[in-house]
Amino acid sequence: MNTIHFYKKVTSSLLLTLTLFLAVTSCEEYLEEQPSTLIDSGYVYNTEEGLKSGVVSLYKFNRDRYDRSIEDFMGAVLLSSRSDLAFNRSGYTGLMGRYQRGVSPIDLGANFVSTLFWKHYYNMANKATDIINAAEVVKGVDEDTRNKIIAEAKFFRAQSYFFLYRMFNNIYVTTESVTVDNAFDLIQDKSSKEEIFALLNSDLDFAIEYLDWNVTFGRVSKGTAKHIKAKVAMWEGDWEEAKTQALSVIEDPNSPHSLVSSTADVFKGDRNHSEQLFVIQSQDNVLGGGDATMMNANYVTQYFQIPGIEANIEQGGRGFSRVLPNLYLLNLLAEDPNDTRDDDTYFRLKYYYTSGVNAGQEITIYEPITDLNNPSSTYTRYYQRLHPSCIKFAQEDDDPNSYLQRSNILVYRLAETYLIAAEAILRSGSGDPLPYINTIRTRANAAPLSSVTLQDILDENARELAFEGERWFTLKRMGADVLNFQMRNYAGDGEYFPNNFGGDRDPRVNWQDHFINFPIFQEDLDLLGPNYPQNDGY
Template sequence: MKISSFSRTAALGLFLTLGLSACEKQLDLDPRQSVDAATALDSPEKVQSALVGAYARLGTGNLYGTNFTLLPELLASDNYVLWQGTFTSYRDVFRRQLTNNNTEATRTWQLAYQTINFTNLILEALPVVTDADDKAQYEGEARFIRGALFFELVRLYGLPYQAGLANPGVPLALTANKTEEQASQQIARATVGEVYTQVLADLRAAEQLLPEENPRGNGRVNKFSAKAMLARVYLQQGNYAQARNLANQVIEDGANVGLDLTPSVTAPFRVRNSSESLFEIQQNDQYNAGTANDGLTTFFAPSNKGRGDVAVLDPFLALFEPNDLRGPDAGLLFTEDTGGRAGRIRTTKWNEFGQNLPIIRLAEMYLTRAEANFELGSAVGATPLVDINTIRERANATPLTTVTLNDILLERQLELAFEGVRIHDIKRRQRTTGTLAWNSPRLVFPIPLYELNLNKALVQNPGY
């Protein structure tokens, strides 16, 4: 029987990889321990271990460990970054010359759906969890992960939300694959609108189910993680009222549990699980996305530490004021490469292989609230000017006396550089990168050829 690769890789063949039942740390998974998926999750401990497995996969280079951050930056590289590396898969993304067998497009798609199947298995197994609080938490975490993955996938493999809700999105795999028969089912692409509806349903459920502080500790999402991701989704849609309200809730209510901007611009990247962190990938020197051919430090850090594959270009560096602590003159988040690729400027946001990887920061919520308030002519929580100056003052940048939309969008570029938001901002604001319009098919990833060959229900994106 021919099995759709999209379903088969999601199902892990017919096996579900589990960690030890007592496992509490994100990366404490032994990939050699596998049991049949149909009978795997028959105890609360095994459900918990499967959830840990889902988190572990989020931190791989296929997903948040590299590609969900690096790929959006390379797609919008004009006057921003230069790819100097030898990996042709990333070079083709940088040049916007992808083919339908691009390695990055393929591996990101496949592990995303594999992880989505993990969440579906967890959700179907929830009746074995007898503790009501644990059950709600596990469901909330599983739905957060699934919703976040569908969101990342539809933004990479589908045209922007603003280009039309009827455009092809990505398949919505919402039931678990446990058997060969289930894995052989071929699922067509849902529309962009349908995918966003599912993303919001998952994240809204997560928001309701998750506690304000996750008792399982760092690296596990909580209610504020869900609110922050929802704010990001609504901003991508241009739903400014919802984005504003959720960002404001994160800022104001989060203060009650210790959420606060860090005093320095470097702390979010140097201090694990800082007061600014809303969700971050947990890493250490032994377990991380990669130290040779994967991982953000591998590609972004100077060549005397990583590969030095991503150079920062002068037009972007010139956007920082000389006194801005985030800029090149301060030497805190930028450095000149002195290794084998000397002379280029590199970011040092990603500078240690074992550092944690912030995925959502509180600073983003201030920027979201500022933009949404500006668009709505409102001042919920604070005026746009106050919010922008809150971010600028931490960086020692000159406070603004008035604020425009361009000021707000520039501040997003400066504050969130190299964090995976650049192409998504260009698309939602309907701007250009180089000569390419926001809705150019060249800014959309191909559906992997291998998937198309096995799943005849899939249709390819234009240009591939």
């Protein structure tokens, strides 16, 4: 048995995958699909076009996490469900988000996490490493082309290891390709934090140097790499480096990035605008464009179940109420009555009849609990059918009658860069963070702040970036005390949803300090050396 096959694949395994998925493409044609059955290992690793095809394949593999249909496309929504901003209503995602599953190295949830994250990102890192090592020695490729190929592959390797570190902590990184000689070597120990960040920074520095600012839509750029480099620096506590990289993306005269003018425009259309730093595309004629997913459906309530209203894209499309904004988040959004982020741009708070005698009128037939001494008798239906929804992932050309959609996914955007800049400046004590956080608030029509604290930044992060997959990481980076406090005080809806309150469905009760790291699935751990460490608490 190959005792480390989750980490290392021999060349023939990578070749098989590439044969199935790669397209022969040039830099100019980028992601246009041109399938070929003539790809072999000599072509992939020993020719310029083959290496370019290998790079394109990384985009496809990157999207795989969103495309996997495991438990209602959990890979697309799991991290958002496990935050202080979410109410998890039902389904297996609900069990994961309430910390009823995925909390033991041997439970089914940990198996899902292994497939969607651990194996996924190790496969990505290994494929990127193979491309890097081949590109460094291939003959007949000019240096500029060689460096661009390596730069993109190094970006994806850094992103993969960074993701793994933030989730699992006890990880192993390598720059070696698998060979016949080392394919069965056991990995004996985790890499040190110093080793991990040395590789992340080396890969990202190379990517920053050789990637261009202006690239074909969907491709990673110098701005994408600088944004991730700023995030890495924040995890190291290198506030000056984080500030430098973030401000470069925001203010460098060569940077093509700027905030779009209103919150209504951020998630509009195909997301091909000045604020995007990386968008995963979903198009029929794009290699790696992906399959239909239920990402949007997870976030939208089942308003269409009410007679007199049909599912429509304006009100969020067709959803099934898995992961909803909780009262903590909704109250943050409501602090400024002029804030547009809960004004049918990021979140929809109200629903309206679309047919019959009540057409155009607001639906109010179910009510939440607002008075704990006089609770509503319809609050469960309210959460199922009238609860506010996140509508960031609805797209104008979606099919309103289907849970499955093929929408582009905005992964990284400049608004987060602004908040990184504000926090890095505040923590470094050099400069004024107010212009950066207030730029975000002003765009949302919220009143500017006159002073700023770390809590202000954390709150603004919630309003602006909720359900975009980074909140849990932000809490963890801010430290165990912050993460534990937020989860124990705000996750779920507490007393206002009595069905979950105080028992085994209450995330505030279920949260444990050691959940700061995900468990390494036992079957993965068994494939490592006998002394390889499981994360503490498991």
